[in-house]
Amino acid sequence: MKIYQTARPAGKSKHAKDISTGHGTLGKHRLLSALAGLLLTGTVSATEPGTRQLESGIEQFKRGNFETALMHLETAQELGNREPQLFYNLGVTHYKLKMYRQAIANFKKVQGTDLEAPAKLNIGLCWDALGDQRKAEKAFRAARGSENRKVAYLAGQRLGKKRASNERGSSDRWSRNLEWDVYANVAGGYDDNVTLVAADAPSQQADSYTQSYFSARFGFADSARVYASLFDINYADIDSQDFGIGKVGMDYPLRVADWYLLPSVNIFQSSLMGSDYQEGHDLKFKARRYFGKNAFTTSYRFTEFDTSDPLFEATAGARHRLRFEYKVPTDFGELRGRYQYETNDRNDSPLRSYSPDRHGLALRYKNSWSVLQGYLDLDWRSSDYGSIVTVPREDERLRTTIGASYRLTANWDLGFRYQYTDNDSNLAEESYTRNQFLLDLSFGLPRL
Template sequence: MACYRFTHYLAPLAILFLLFSAVTPASGATSGQAEFEQGLAASRNGDHQQAIKAYLQAQRAGFDKPALQYNLGVSYFRLADYAKAAQQFEQLTGDPQWAALAHYNLGLVARRLDDPDRAADHFEQAYRRSDNARLRALAASALDRLPGTRADAGTTLSATVAVGYDSNVALAPDAETVNLTDNSDLFVEAGAVINHRLSADRNRARYLFGGLHLRQYLDVSEFDQQSLRLGFNQEQILQRWQLDLRAYLDSIHVDSDRFEQSLNFAAHARRPLGGGRDLRVHYQAGLIDGGSRYAYLDGWEQRLGIDSLLPTGAGWLRFGYQLELNDRDDLEQNGEFFSYSPTRHSLFARLTLPDAGHWRYTLRGEYRYSNYDDPYRISNGTIEEVSREDHRYLAGIRAQQRLADKTALFVDYRYIDNDSNITAYDYARHQVMGGIEARY
């Protein structure tokens, strides 16, 4: 029992050591830095009331850095003000450099509040996200000591409800092209994802998962969408790589007609590189059945991509490349031929900005080039052959505000411009939506 009590308190003390060795202020005076250093000195002396006072003074002076939020959370924790401690740590979970440490401390908070299941969730996040062997060992030890947690299984659920506006529902040059009086419409969207854990082995976790997505337009109901996903995945750690292997079935319906049904395999690998950086590679292959109405979509689709996360002065930049290969049956009728087997090259960048107040903003840009090896045969009185090429540009911004521990409000806008050498495939689209996300 004495040994247990010692190890029970060892983890918080060890993490505090990590804290003070990791948050040395940067050289060069900045506004509020002197107050921040006073807070550090008070913390080292065990005077956390004074430390909090100094940290808040530093914050009011404009010193608003992750190190301050983290140290402020630790001082609140040491004074048993767990609600305020959790608030500080939660703000750091979106920062790749601090996320693992923040989740570990949120686990400590949950454990003090006698919520072992939530503590287990946070310790597991810390274990999986960290590239620091010491922190991973602390998280593993904390998991092993938790009483009464889900020994072999656990279920999580996330849900989204949103409303929005789509300026180009049919992705067409104009409404007349698709025989619509108005190609823009309002919509309601809802989705849910459920994960059920089958094993408690943190180095080789297995899950069953499912997802449901619905979009209902106000007027253009023939473009209503319903999709369902069911699958199995295994997560494991191999050396410094974090692997996620998945097999799943997708079923997509448009206006209650089956659009696509596919059997998919995907492999994702992530390697933390330290300092909040990482490298990710992924591969996905799908065998697609378009059903009787969309039989020309039957065939294979493969995607191979690589991307990386890089902390910058402006925020956290993720950028990458994806290759997409398609081998579909295509459509041939009345002497005409339409290819649905493009080869696509995509470049993308996504910049997540530091929190501004209670909001977090993400900027996104993407360029995609598509070419179709088999030329189209189009009848305009005579048969004309055209090799289709598309250039698609996407720009978007997403703003998210945390409302509670596991609930957030979001607003999302994106603009797409597709430039094709076949006029019928030219289009521009504006889409804006806002809603609430929740995790349970």
């Protein structure tokens, strides 16, 4: 299902020809059986209320930020925009967020316009995801009779697959409803004060490093999803801090009244110096609610750490994290504020505590300018470690991060990040500053 790409108010988009033929920036994404639709071009009046928010919603959708896209599109609607492409885009975005009934309601609002044909096709997809095969087939039959040849062809494909599926039995429905996304990132950087992983302490050594990250998520129409990720960082000289971690898990998005809920569980295994470091599991519950164009999110996360190496026994134990976050899109970018409380119950060692209680405040500013995106993070954290050998330890950390990314193609991004950390402690050996530089290349397939 593709979002309705509007043309620039001042004239025809430089990609308009490619988009309309299905071979442009977004047209490279093949129309899959579980997520069909059309990518169209149209015209938006520059004087129509909410035009800027509509265009921002389209941009965020193209980046895969569907929740942010929804906030922009809903703001355009609140400002009085009643353009057919707004309702169509709302429908597509609701579909991506698995809000199928809301998607159907918006698709129905474009009847009698040029978007009626693809909307009928997408209504069929929504009913299919909801498990109402009778209504899905009715919508596909209506779309098959459209004068739009592409819509008619895709609707016929859906009907044909339904007939074949019925002949084979219900066992094949699993594969038809599978959705997935993939993300990969490779980077290189320089750190002027490498952090000792096991001790969470400064090494007072500088080094260059490379790191990589890969994640894949597989989801189903009934909302259950499984995922896996791998992260690895390798230093040029300080081999003792080479670190890697792998995770596998499952989550299940839910909608209850006005809340979007996401319970999840995963297990992980990490390595340090090429040997086993920690293993354990995460239990997490996240809830989000929208207030107009703003979004409030709260989450709780419990992590259990274990280790098979006596060298790291002091780090074993449990951690609890509670987080509250509020996001506000504005005309000059997106603002996000966050508070986090963390408590730890680790084994500790006679000379070092690994069980701090922490309070953290963070503020992020993010904005997008066509193919360029930038952000600024300000982060404050206080840590109370209690007393070790009758000596109390209290830290206060300030961290500033500046980053930017440039979209090379629909799937590739080039990014840069600089981070400065200033940790102040009542123990002189725990006070330090740190500068990190990172250049990365990322690849992401869209959420299908």
